[in-house]
Amino acid sequence: MEDTEPKKGLNRRQFLKVSGAARAAVGTVGLGLFGYQSGKDPSSYTGEESFQGAVEQFGRDKYSVHIPTYEIVGKTSRIDARTDVVFSRFPNLMRNWDDEKGLESLDENMQAYYRKYPEVLKDDLYAKNEIFPKRRADNKKFQDQFVLAEAWSHAMGAVWPEGLNEPPEISDFPKPDRSGKTKEPYALKSHELTAKLIKTMSYQFGSAVVGITKLNPDWVYKYPMRNRGLDTDTPLEVPKHWEYAIVVATPMSWDPLYANPNYGTSHDAYAKSRIVAYRLAEFIKQLGYAARPHTPGTEYDLMVPPIAIDAGIGEQGRHSVLITPEMGSNLRPAVVTTNIPMACDKPIDFGVQDFCATCKICAESCPSGAITFGEKKEIRGYKRYELDTPKCHNFWYSNLGNIGCRICVAVCPYTRKSNWMHRAALDITANDPTGLSHTALTEMQKKFYPGPDAQDYYMPSLGGKNASFREPPWWLKSEDFIDFNG
Ligand code: SF4
Ligand code: SF4
Structure with missing residues (x-):
């Protein structure tokens, strides 16, 4: 359509051509001057602060100390992943717990652990008997709200x-x-x-x-x-x-x-x-x-x-x-x-x-x-x-x-x-x-x-x-x- 417009002064296409060319000329000269300066310095060749990638964001050296900030106050010991770690212990409980047999339904390690820490057994059984059934029931009612969050999490x-x-x-x-x-x-x-x-x-x-x-x-x-x-x-x-x-x-x-x-x-x-x-x-x-x-x-x-x-x-x-x-x-x-x-x-x-x-x-x-x-x-x-x-x-x-x-x-x-x-x-x-x-x-x-x-x-x-x-x-x-x- 532009080509059929009456030719009064510059039409739109001609104007764009002329202004594009002018912009190109001015811009190229500008970039040339800046580029020449920056081109001399290899560390600025990407135009970024550092060509080595990310820089440390926090000056840790200033805060380094000779001893860690946790305290040792007794005899130290290593973790038993079978019982001390909830992600092993809890699935074990869920799989094997029998209400009638109680602690006897679990293996020796688990029994020993729960005898030593009865308050943990109480918490674990509360999760098994109270939280999980309620979560299943509530999930059915309210899950629509979290469809995208769950899909995103699965995908991640x-x-x-x-x-x-x-x-x-x-x-x-x-x-x-x-x-x-x-x-x-x-x-x-x-x-x-x-x-x-x-x-x-x-x-x-x-x-x-x-x-x-x-x-x-x-x-x-x-x-x-x-x-x-x-x-x-x-x-x-x-x-x-x-x-x-x-x-x-x-x-x-x-x-x-x-x-x-x-x-x-x-x-x-x-x-x-x-x-x-x-x-x-x-x-x-x-x-x-x-x-x-x-x-x-x-x-x-x-x-x-x-x-x-x-x-x-x-x-x-x-x-x-x-x-x-x-x-x-x-x-x-x-x-x-x-x-x-x-x-x-x-x-x-x-x-x-x-x-x-x-x-x-x-x-x-x-x-x-x-x-x-x-x-x-x-x-x-x-x-x-x-x-x-x-x-x-x-x-x-x-x-x-x-x-x-x-x-x-x-x-x-x-x-x-x-x-x-x-x-x-x-x-x-x-x-x-x-x-x-x-x-x-x-x-x-x-x-x-x-x-x-x-x-x-x-x-x-x-x-x-x-x-x-x-x-x-x-x-x-x-x-x-x-x-x-x-
Ligand atoms: S270097 Fe890049 S811009 Fe130049 S001709 Fe090759 S592909 Fe095209
Ligand atoms: S990748 Fe292949 S085409 Fe590209 S520079 Fe190397 S040899 Fe040439």
Whole structure:
């Protein structure tokens, strides 16, 4: 519609173009000046107070004393976990107590303990005979109020999803309770409220970002990748209950990430995202709906990056990895497929496609040559940058330290901790129609974060120097802690 508006002065699009370009020019110069100052000081390269991560929040040294503040006033003894610890003693009582036999119904240790501490027996029997029956009765009357709290608590304790080795028709659904009854799905008030709840819970469970989308069946593998209750030689029919996909993600530890490839690891974020997805799947099942976690490293049956794009988490970069506004490419995502009805997010466009067209830092830094300098091409019907995965995979074993490589993630200008400077740069690049700021910021990145020659990342026997993009954090310098001559 804007193009048909009468041409009096600037129309809206022209105005946005001009003001975007002006903003880009002023902003880039400002960031350049600030960036030059901060770029000189390695400790401020993330724009944060400390590049070593969290700082101790309380000065304990000032308060250190020679003797602990508990007092020894008699003969000390160790704890007998069978009786002194209520979590062993009480279940024992619940299992074995017989009103007629009294103390005689218990084993010798328990008898001896309760004889020594009769007031504890009184308290334990009060819990067994009074509190527990009343709790069961009250629970029936008032439990609705605490459905979410209980689901959240169960989910927090989920370390491995029950039955994940069974096919989705079984493993994804809530298990019957002891009486054989299966939980009916709770009726939910609105799609929007459910999405809000799911997102808040995802953050509670440890996710840094979360997005929701309808699952496009094109992103599900034709054959399953791993066992997980599915036959890898039988085509995978997309289960009907994989209606929605919730994408969660956590970042890798920042300082080792910048010291890739030798000192970084994907496993920290793999494990964190896995736990978030397990917890989220458990939470959804507690509400009576189906849910299946798809988690890194390789426990999934679908392609995560395009689902994350659909869910508005970010865009795909030249290096094929997802780029988010908050963490750049420093994230490891997981997906939960589910049938809980929710409002979905929209994809986002914050300028990555234009930026990647000219940047190419990842391609220049990639030791294996897996990242293209060229244009996008058609792959399985979609236009994208091609990644030469065998070359990339071979490099994983061509450097020492931790297996793998994340150099393209570390060098990407978007991979910066979220701070005001990062956010300002994002805003400029996303709104710059001229592309001038892209070139300027790419040059800044190269100037302030120079890396070794790509060949130097290889291990020495392959002509390299065991190089890392940046210095490792002090706590990963083996030579400073271990006496290799000792
Ligand atoms: S992970 Fe390493 S080898 Fe693979 S594409 Fe990225 S930079 Fe290249
Ligand atoms: S390094 Fe540059 S070209 Fe590569 S993904 Fe990041 S922004 Fe795109």
